[in-house]
Amino acid sequence: MSAATQLPPAPVAAAPAADVGEGAGRRGWTGYLLLLPGALWLTLFFIVPTVSLVSTSLYDPSGSLATGYSMTGHWQNYTQAISDYSPQILRSFVYALIATVACVLLGFPLAYAIAFKAGRWKNLMLVAVVAPFFTSFLVRTLAWQYILGDxxxxxxLLRKVHVLGADGYLLDTPFAVVTGLTYNFLPFMVLPLYASLEKLDPRLLEAGADLYASPVAVFRRVTLPLAMPGLVAGTLLTFIPASGDFINSELLGNPRTRMVGNEIQDLFAAGDYPTASSLSITLMAAIVVLVLLYVRRAGTEELL
Amino acid sequence: MTGRAGRWVGEHVVLVLGLLVLLYMCIPVFVVILMSFNDPASRNSYTFDGFTWNNWRNVCEPYQLCSSLALSLRVGFLATAVATLLGTLMSFAMARHRFRGRASANLLIFLPMATPEIVLGSSLLALFVGNGAAGVLGFWTIFIAHVLFCLSFVVVTVKARLAGLDPRLEQAAMDLYANEWQTFWRITFPLVFPGILAAALLSFSLSFDDFIITNLNAGQEVTFPMFVWGAAQRGIPPQINVVGTVMFVVALAIVASGQLGSRRRAVRT
Incomplete structure (x- = not known):
């Protein structure tokens, strides 16, 4: 047996591997009964709606809500949506990617500090991570309007130290949108990372140092691989909602920072259901492809 | 010596960085608290113009603020209750029972969390409105949507608690001639309860906070986040910061009392 098999199993928030030992599981109908109400809810209000979204995306766009749509398998909705809105789709993914990277850079030191350096302040720091959650998302985002205001x-300060020009500004820029996205989704990065790091045995780090590994080597060879499940979970929990978000773009950006979420929202508001639905499906499909590529790259397929 | 000093600095650099990030996360909350005392010079002003208690005295003054708040609280409590119940049952099934189709059940639970809100919201809208029946949108469609997106988070939270529970405690109870029912209510449930409570708290905050999905499926109803959104287009009443502050304080109080409670229990044993 290699040493690796004796390490504590890597924990993941949403992984099926986290189930208690298979031997403890009971057979019989009780399991199905317990599962049934929730599974029914998810089927009726997640699976069925997804099917109706797909079918709406294929309706003939010449109909309207008032007159009703006819189902014509109008797949041109997709080519239309992609050609009309590819800049917004691309922009959504670029913003979400930058925000996710920023969340890793900010979230890792924080999660590490909470897990290993906080001592008796650990709980207080965790509360401080979660606490902003409880002030409404929109109210907090509006607070950024104030913080970044002209x-x-x-x-x-930034003008004085010449980071910004004399008439430079932050609000209504891509920078403001990405700042907002980073801020809003940072807890989703910190919490899974912390969960992974907390279960990491600090003696492993000492062992690495005792064996003359430099701090950088210990980080790369011990900490990072063991934090990987948390890192993957955190990047997904950050990237996916960030790419569909339109609140930050609307409140902190300008018309040229519009993301795909803004367009979907406006298309639905305008009553153009077929185009809105096909754009929505396109976003989802693109995310699935990106996530699969990423998870394969990170070597953590078993986490899904 | 320099090695040790270097390591000391290294350790504290991480802590200092962590605290700076924490500050970044908390600054908007400080702004919200500050702005709840703001006396704005004009409707469109979002700068701190002066101190006043007025916003706290007249929270309900802006049209629809309190009715939207009441709606959000109603939806929040109801959706939390249902999602917590259904999710807890599911998590017991997933953690404690063996059955065919676990993999699909897992996928069914995981997928809604991996779907952007705008897609969840639009598919529900496509279902509800389908072919021009927009009249169904209202309280119940909001409720259905909220239970849906809270459910998966409840399952994950409670399941994590169940997975961390030592199965020997239950075996011990059974060895001491407790039947399954007694074992569940005397041993399992009290041990899992903090997880259920955390899941409920998470559900409520998700529900109370949601804008993207709700906005698509609310019809004529206005929840608190929708009120804030509408207000943001016209000029922000400082009272929304009062609500934000109260939410924050209440949540902190709940978390703190939970912490104290568990500490007291730990002392007793």
Missing amino acids: NEALVS
């Missing part, structure tokens, strides 16, 4: 302290 006449506020941050912009004045």
